[in-house]
Amino acid sequence: MAASDSGTDESLYPIAVLIDELKNEDVQLRLNSIKKLSTIALALGVERTRSELVPFLTETIYDEDEVLLALAEQLGNFINLVGGGEYAHCLLPPLESLATIEETVVRDKAVASLRAVAAHHSPQALEQHFVPLVQRLAGGDWFTSRASACGLYSVCYPRVSAPVKAELREHFRVLCQDDTPMVRRAAAFKLGEFARVVEVEYVKSDLIPMFIHLAQDEQDSVRLLAAEACAAVAALLPPEDMEQLVMPTVRARAGDTSWRVRFMVAEKFVELQQAVGPELARSDLAQIFQALLKDSEAEVRAAAAAKVKDFCMTWIKPTRNTSS
Numbered sequence: 108m109a110a111s112d113s114g115t116d117e118s119l120y121p122i123a124v125l126i127d128e129l130k131n132e133d134v135q136l137r138l139n140s141i142k143k144l145s146t147i148a149l150a151l152g153v154e155r156t157r158s159e160l161v162p163f164l165t166e167t168i169y170d171e172d173e174v175l176l177a178l179a180e181q182l183g184n185f186i187n188l189v190g191g192g193e194y195a196h197c198l199l200p201p202l203e204s205l206a207t208i209e210e211t212v213v214r215d216k217a218v219a220s221l222r223a224v225a226a227h228h229s230p231q232a233l234e235q236h237f238v239p240l241v242q243r244l245a246g247g248d249w250f251t252s253r254a255s256a257c258g259l260y261s262v263c264y265p266r267v268s269a270p271v272k273a274e275l276r277e278h279f280r281v282l283c284q285d286d287t288p289m290v291r292r293a294a295a296f297k298l299g300e301f302a303r304v305v306e307v308e309y310v311k312s313d314l315i316p317m318f319i320h321l322a323q324d325e326q327d328s329v330r331l332l333a334a335e336a337c338a339a340v341a342a343l344l345p346p347e348d349m350e351q352l353v354m355p356t357v358r359a360r361a362g363d364t365s366w367r368v369r370f371m372v373a374e375k376f377v378e379l380q381q382a383v384g385p386e387l388a389r390s391d392l393a394q395i396f397q398a399l400l401k402d403s404e405a406e407v408r409a410a411a412a413a414k415v416k417d418f419c420m421t422w423i424k425p426t427r428n429t430s431s
Contacts, residue, residue: 134171141177145188153190157197165201172210179205179213183220192227196236203240206255207247214251218258225262233263234271245278250287257282257293261300276313283317288326295321295332299339310343315352322356327365334360334371338378349383354391361395366404373399373410377417
C-alpha cells in the first residue's frame, strides 16, 4: 500500500512543482517553468496532459507578458504531447484566452499557434471546435479578440462545408466594417491571404466589396493595408474583370491624400503590374507610375524609382543568347 502511495506521489510531482513555480514571485522562475512545459507533459503522459495540465494552464493565464508569450509559443508545439491531431482541440481554450491579451506580441504568437494547431484538425473538428472559436473571437467585446480573429479565417476556410464557408465570409465582412480602426487594419492586413483561399466567384461577389470599402476607409493606416492587398486580390481575378473591379481603386489610392498610401502603391507596383497583365499595365499603370515618380513626397519618389528597372524589364521580351 505504501509503495502504491509512493507511486501516486511521484506521478503528481511534476504538476505540483509546476503549480509552485508558476505561483512564485520570481518572474524568471515562472518563465523557466513555462519553458519546461514539454518536459512536464512528457512526464505526465498524454492523458494527464489533456485532463490536468492544459486545463490548469487555461485557468491560470494571468502573468507578465514575457511569460504569456512563452506559453503561447509552447502550446503551438503541443500536438504530440496531447495525443496527436485527434485531440488538437483541447489546446484551443488556453490559446483562445491568450489571443485576447492586450499585448500585441502575445496575441500574435497565440494566433500563430492557433494556425499551427488548426492544420491538425480534421474538417469535422474544424467545424465542431475551431470555427466556433473564430466566431467567439470575432464577436468579442474587446477589439483585441476581434483583431486576432482576422488571422484565423484563411486556415479553416478551405476545409469546411459550403454553409460554414458562407458564415465565415459574412463574419469577415463584419470585421472589415468594425467600429475600431485596429480591427479594420487587421482585416485589411489579412484580406489578401483570405482571398487566396476563397472561390473566385465569391472573391468577386463578397471580397471585392470588402476590399473597396477598406480602400476608402477614413483611416490612412487602413487604406495603406488595403493598397498592400491590391496585387494579391487582382492576381485572383480574370483579365476581363480587372478594369471594373480593381483599377478604380488603384487609381484612387495612387492619388491618395496620404503619402504613406501612395508609398505603398509604389512599393507594390511591380506585383500589381504582373497581376493586371500587359494590356492594362500599358494603358493605365504606365501613366500612374510616371505620376508616382513625380510625387511631391521624396519617400514616394524613392519607392517608385527603386521599381523602375523591374517595371521596365517586364516590357522587354527575353532574347536568345547567340554569342559563342
